[in-house]
Amino acid sequence: MSSGAGDLIAAAAAYFFRRIVNGAFVCYNADMKRLRFLTALWLGKIAVLACRVLGRGGTDMPGRLALKICPDVLKYLSSGVNTVLITGTNGKTTTSRIVERGLAAAGLDCFANRSGANLLSGIVTCFASNAKLSGKSRHDWAVIECDEAALKFVTLYIKPVSLTVTNIFRDQLDRYGEVTHTLSSIRTSVANIPGAVLCLNADCSLTWSAADDAKNAVISFGVDVPIYRGEVSDLSDAPYCSRCKSRYNYDYRTFGHLGGWRCSSCENKRHQPDIRVTRILSSGESGTAVVMSIFDSEYTARINLAGGYNVYNACAAAACLHSAGVGDGTVIEALGSFEGGFGRMEEFSLGGVSARMILVKNPAGCNQVINYLCSGSGPALFVICLNDRAADGTDISWIWDVEFENLAARKDRLTGLWVSGVRADDMALRLKYAGFDEGELRVIRDYNELLDEIAAQSSPVYIMPTYTAMMDLRGIMTKRFKLKKFWM
Numbered sequence: 001m002s003s004g005a006g007d008l009i010a011a012a013a014a015y016f017f018r019r020i021v022n023g024a025f026v027c028y029n030a031d032m033k034r035l036r037f038l039t040a041l042w043l044g045k046i047a048v049l050a051c052r053v054l055g056r057g058g059t060d061m062p063g064r065l066a067l068k069i070c071p072d073v074l075k076y077l078s079s080g081v082n083t084v085l086i087t088g089t090n091g092k093t094t095t096s097r098i099v100e101r102g103l104a105a106a107g108l109d110c111f112a113n114r115s116g117a118n119l120l121s122g123i124v125t126c127f128a129s130n131a132k133l134s135g136k137s138r139h140d141w142a143v144i145e146c147d148e149a150a151l152k153f154v155t156l157y158i159k160p161v162s163l164t165v166t167n168i169f170r171d172q173l174d175r176y177g178e179v180t181h182t183l184s185s186i187r188t189s190v191a192n193i194p195g196a197v198l199c200l201n202a203d204c205s206l207t208w209s210a211a212d213d214a215k216n217a218v219i220s221f222g223v224d225v226p227i228y229r230g231e232v233s234d235l236s237d238a239p240y241c242s243r244c245k246s247r248y249n250y251d252y253r254t255f256g257h258l259g260g261w262r263c264s265s266c267e268n269k270r271h272q273p274d275i276r277v278t279r280i281l282s283s284g285e286s287g288t289a290v291v292m293s294i295f296d297s298e299y300t301a302r303i304n305l306a307g308g309y310n311v312y313n314a315c316a317a318a319a320c321l322h323s324a325g326v327g328d329g330t331v332i333e334a335l336g337s338f339e340g341g342f343g344r345m346e347e348f349s350l351g352g353v354s355a356r357m358i359l360v361k362n363p364a365g366c367n368q369v370i371n372y373l374c375s376g377s378g379p380a381l382f383v384i385c386l387n388d389r390a391a392d393g394t395d396i397s398w399i400w401d402v403e404f405e406n407l408a409a410r411k412d413r414l415t416g417l418w419v420s421g422v423r424a425d426d427m428a429l430r431l432k433y434a435g436f437d438e439g440e441l442r443v444i445r446d447y448n449e450l451l452d453e454i455a456a457q458s459s460p461v462y463i464m465p466t467y468t469a470m471m472d473l474r475g476i477m478t479k480r481f482k483l484k485k486f487w488m
């Protein structure tokens, strides 16, 4: 054999040997990735089970564990699941509940992170809980509410059908910083998911500006008319144009900086939304009746939860459901039949007394709750529970931006105003400045005593807790009044 042929055979042998070794290596690598993913999933599932056995919610820890083992575990878990992501400062939970109801009514099989664990780890826990041991999801659809700051990480792994942004308001300053930080996080997220439909609040100039540089398809939603009778506050988290920094003028305001905004010097202005409420027919304790236009088809709809801000949540949910291909009739049915989320106007019977729990966490949201309470009639007791733990926001200066003065103007409705929580004294001080005398306020620090006193009332009670106060209160109520447990 000539040396030339020998070289050729040697080269061919080397080539094929390399291919085989490389192939094996690639397979090995793929297997290793899969093994790592499955290890993360199984340990996560065991952790979920352990938390339940121990009687803890455990919505965060299993996800954290899974992420340590496999940082991109969510990519595998969400693959093949039609996911709708819902974010924004206020209204995420209620919007998600309506969307969940609508998907179910459309016959689509879905799961959701109902417990409100909306950071990356909580979302991983939720997907892991709903996955089979093989890693494949047990459901076709997922309704995921996501924290605004966590969204830019979550969108690295989940490629959703749509992203709904309810609104952007000033929120826990210690966590989110100013609204511009929240907006920039949402913009980064939008860039991560070019294939997703954006469902945006056209009445919120901040939210609307998230679409400025995006190539995504957009479905806009909004409210064409004022929601509340009489004056609304002009307290604004976005007084200046996002493009030219001139002041916005308003044709009308719904609340906060939401409404018919237009820039005083450039072309930037609210566009007529695709999905919009054109009339408020009536509003009461059991909900609001509206006329809703969905891509120019008009419907009379009943929104099954009181409060003007739930009109926006209904619009956001309608846009999200539209992005999922759900028909208008089913959307309208969902608006009239969904149940409020955890702590969102949730009704309890405490020793025969009707108590509603309404979570408060930032000035815009709290002002809406006060608008709702002031617009009602009939005597009622109001209870405010203020905590300052990490999940509430450690900076409680936001209570000074809430218009408790409006509450003081409706003393005729109040059978009492009680305060509780870790920062009860700060709350009482704020209420004194709002126009309540010391004798009109009652501080009850102990939650058991508070619940006893509530159960002894004869008129309805509205409890407004911050997040951790709500969790504590619910924990005690679950034990004492045999409420159902809430975790996934």
Ligand SMILES: [Zn+2]
Pocket: 241, 242, 243, 244, 245, 246, 263, 264, 265, 266, 267, 268
């Ligand atoms: Zn402008």
